[in-house]
Amino acid sequence: MRTVDRLRRALLVVALATMPIAGCGIGPSVVTDSGQAPTGLAAGTTVFFVDGSGDLRPSTRDTGRLGTVHSAVQLLLTGPSGTEVDAGLHSDLPSSDIRSGVVDAGDRITIHLPFTADETGPNGVEQVVCTILAVVVASGRDPGRVRVSVSLTDAGTVDATCPVIT
Amino acid sequence: MRGASWWPSGLRARMVLAFVLVATVAAAAASGAGYAAARSSLIDETQQRAVDALRNQIGQAAPAIGYPPERSDLDQLRRSIGGDALITFEGLTSSAGDTLGLLSDDIRAAVAGGDDVVAQRVVSDAGPKLVLGTPIQLTELDGSRRDSGVRVYVVRDLRPTQEQLDRWERVVMLTIAAALPVAAVLALVISGSVLRPVRRLGQSARELAAGNLHTRLSPRGHDELAELATTFNHTAETLEHTVGELRDREAQARRFVGDVSHELRTPLTVLTSVMEMLENDAADRSPQDRELTTMAVGETRRLARLVEDLLEISRFDAGASALRLEEIDIGRAVADTLRTRGWTERVELTVPGVVRARVDSRRLDVAVSTLVANALHHGEPPVVIDVRADADDVTVSVTDHGPGLPDGDPDQVFVRFYKADVARARSDGSGLGLSIARANARLHGGDVTAADVQGAGARFVLRLPRGLKRSGAEGVADAEDDEAGDDDENR
Numbered sequence: 001m002r003t004v005d006r007l008r009r010a011l012l013v014v015a016l017a018t019m020p021i022a023g024c025g026i027g028p029s030v031v032t033d034s035g036q037a038p039t040g041l042a043a044g045t046t047v048f049f050v051d052g053s054g055d056l057r058p059s060t061r062d063t064g065r066l067g068t069v070h071s072a073v074q075l076l077l078t079g080p081s082g083t084e085v086d087a088g089l090h091s092d093l094p095s096s097d098i099r100s101g102v103v104d105a106g107d108r109i110t111i112h113l114p115f116t117a118d119e120t121g122p123n124g125v126e127q128v129v130c131t132i133l134a135v136v137v138a139s140g141r142d143p144g145r146v147r148v149s150v151s152l153t154d155a156g157t158v159d160a161t162c163p164v165i166t
Numbered sequence: 167m168r169g170a171s172w173w174p175s176g177l178r179a180r181m182v183l184a185f186v187l188v189a190t191v192a193a194a195a196a197s198g199a200g201y202a203a204a205r206s207s208l209i210d211e212t213q214q215r216a217v218d219a220l221r222n223q224i225g226q227a228a229p230a231i232g233y234p235p236e237r238s239d240l241d242q243l244r245r246s247i248g249g250d251a252l253i254t255f256e257g258l259t260s261s262a263g264d265t266l267g268l269l270s271d272d273i274r275a276a277v278a279g280g281d282d283v284v285a286q287r288v289v290s291d292a293g294p295k296l297v298l299g300t301p302i303q304l305t306e307l308d309g310s311r312r313d314s315g316v317r318v319y320v321v322r323d324l325r326p327t328q329e330q331l332d333r334w335e336r337v338v339m340l341t342i343a344a345a346l347p348v349a350a351v352l353a354l355v356i357s358g359s360v361l362r363p364v365r366r367l368g369q370s371a372r373e374l375a376a377g378n379l380h381t382r383l384s385p386r387g388h389d390e391l392a393e394l395a396t397t398f399n400h401t402a403e404t405l406e407h408t409v410g411e412l413r414d415r416e417a418q419a420r421r422f423v424g425d426v427s428h429e430l431r432t433p434l435t436v437l438t439s440v441m442e443m444l445e446n447d448a449a450d451r452s453p454q455d456r457e458l459t460t461m462a463v464g465e466t467r468r469l470a471r472l473v474e475d476l477l478e479i480s481r482f483d484a485g486a487s488a489l490r491l492e493e494i495d496i497g498r499a500v501a502d503t504l505r506t507r508g509w510t511e512r513v514e515l516t517v518p519g520v521v522r523a524r525v526d527s528r529r530l531d532v533a534v535s536t537l538v539a540n541a542l543h544h545g546e547p548p549v550v551i552d553v554r555a556d557a558d559d560v561t562v563s564v565t566d567h568g569p570g571l572p573d574g575d576p577d578q579v580f581v582r583f584y585k586a587d588v589a590r591a592r593s594d595g596s597g598l599g600l601s602i603a604r605a606n607a608r609l610h611g612g613d614v615t616a617a618d619v620q621g622a623g624a625r626f627v628l629r630l631p632r633g634l635k636r637s638g639a640e641g642v643a644d645a646e647d648d649e650a651g652d653d654d655e656n657r
Contacts, residue, residue, distance in 0.1 A: 025294070025328050025331055025332065025335075026209060026287060026289070026294035026324050026327060026328050026331065027287070027289065027294075028286075028287055028288050028289045028294075029285075029286055029287040030272070030286065031270075031272045031273050031276045031284050031285070031286045032284065032285055032286070033276075033280070033282040033283070033284055034213065034214065034217040034282065034283045034284060034285045034298070035217060035221070035282060035283050036221075036281070036282060036283070037221075037280075037281050037282055037283055037300045037301050037302065037303050038220070038221045038224035038225050038228065038283075038300060038302055038303070039225070039228070039302060039303040039304065039305045039311060039314075040224065040225050040226075040227075040228025040229050040231075040302070040305075041228050041231060041233045041235075041302050041303075041304055041314045041316060042229070042233055042304060042305075043233050043234070046307060058307060064232040064233065065229065065230060065231055065232045065233060066228065066229035066230075066233075067229055067230070068229060068230075134307055135229070137305055137306075137307055137309060138229075138304075138305050138306075138307075139225060139228070139229055139305075140225055140303075140305055143309075164307075165307060
């Protein structure tokens with residue numbers, strides 16, 4: 001009798017010792033925050049033109065969606081619309097149907113423009129860079145962490161910045 | 167610990183149980199802590215991966231989704247995200263999957279009121295699930311954000327994670343289970359190495375107690391047990407030394423008694439002869455002179471006997487007494503003893519017949535005569551001698567009808583120079599007789615015992631082993647008769 005009793009108590013001790021492990025799978029939890037919400041929706045695409053005093057001005061095209069860096073650059077290259085011209089805006093970039101090439105590698109975006117340096121006006125490259133960064137910002141990426149390189153047909157690839165979006 | 171009934175009493179069992187308990191608790195604690203940490207980090211990581219994946223999927227898909235969205239836009243976004251998902255925008259809803267019932271009001275409220283991705287684990291019949299919810303935000307050019315009104319909820323299955331945890335849990339249990347036998351074996355080995363010196367110590371202590379004073383331990387190492395062994399050795403050494411010294415002194419003292427007795431014997435013999443001559447010459451002296459002469463002769467003889475007894479005792483003490491065994495008839499030997507002492511008339515002798523035994527007849531004579539003399543001197547008549555025998559022993563019991571033994575331990579009468587009564591100190595005996603009688607009996611492997619008998623006085627029983635090989639029916643018959651006789655007497 002005593003031996004049985006002893007054995008049972010010893011087993012109880014062992015069971016108590018191992019109990020913390022048993023039965024802990026995945027339990028329910030309360031609602032917890034897990035970081036910033038995603039973004040990327042937009043009613044339109046923002047492109048940059050130059051006003052009469054030579055400053056960059058954003059203009060939102062009613063595309064219904066944010067679109068990609070590439071589509072934004074294509075919109076920019078089609079030149080200002082009638083309402084934009086009426087608002088005193090112009091583009092320092094020549095109007096072109098030739099598609100530009102964009103490589104979006106996350107932290108580095110490279111754009112190949114089908115122009116020479118002479119063809120782009122004083123603000124042309126900045127127009128392109130600002131338009132690209134506008135998409136970057138709207139899609140939730142940090143513009144400070146994205147480097148934009150511009151490649152013209154007669155010059156090598158150079159890093160460029162936008163004065164209004166950093 | 168003492169008093170707990172389940173705690174075993176053996177030192178070894180206690181050590182093994184303690185070891186196993188400690189090992190189990192340690193293994194359980196270590197494995198449990200490791201498991202708990204790994205489990206929570208696995209869950210956190212799984213959750214974070216799901217959140218990141220959702221954020222990426224939405225971030226990838228959103229720029230192509232029209233805003234404000236129509237039903238088709240929501241469907242497109244939902245397909246991009248994949249799995250069980252619910253997307254709402256104002257009155258519009260796009261959903262897929264049958265686990266969306268797990269969405270709690272808490273998570274809906276958290277998504278509606280905040281600008282973060284929120285997560286909640288829920289457990290359903292289908293296993294653990296991870297529910298994620300998030301609003302999609304609009305980001306202005308200056309980086310400021312506002313709510314778009316689009317809400318995304320997804321339910322992700324955590325069953326793979328659960329299975330992973332189950333596998334870990336099995337490993338943990340196996341580890342603990344495997345630790346038990348290992349701990350038990352280790353405990354057995356270690357307890358053996360700890361208990362072996364203890365057992366050896368106990369054995370040596372027993373040997374020491376049994377008189378083997380040369381017992382020593384060989385201490386190994388420098389632990390407490392080695393210290394104990396060293397102490398034991400020291401104790402044994404001191405004891406051996408002291409006992410040896412005491413033995414030496416005792417032997418010296420006994421030798422001295424023997425030497426003194428021996429030296430006294432020769433002059434006493436001469437003195438006795440001279441005294442006897444004087445006694446013979448005293449016939450024509452005055453009665454007063456005769457009386458003095460007689461007294462002097464008596465005392466001289468007594469002195470001579472005392473010296474003889476002392477010599478005998480010192481021979482016993484020195485272990486120099488030798489037995490000269492011969493097969494004799496005990497009854498006849500006792501009768502001879504009575505006859506030569508002139509006691510035949512004063513003593514009743516009962517002999518069952520021929521009782522043969524291998525004894526030293528001189529020592530038998532000494533012992534019997536001492537017992538009878540003692541009975542005649544200290545007891546009252548009738549003095550009865552009863553010779554009995556069984557298969558192994560022969561007994562000669564001497565019973566008187568006197569006042570019996572003095573109060574106290576019956577054995578005290580065997581102490582050397584014991585005086586029952588101070589007033590009767592000057593008896594004929596040397597005071598060594600009973601002691602010598604007992605020593606003689608013990609030399610045979612027998613004994614002399616004393617006791618009072620109901621209805622009589624003191625009874626001294628001399629028991630001697632017969633020293634015969636058991637053969638023949640006569641001895642057996644004797645034995646049976648004797649036993650019956652003893653029984654009667656005891657009643």
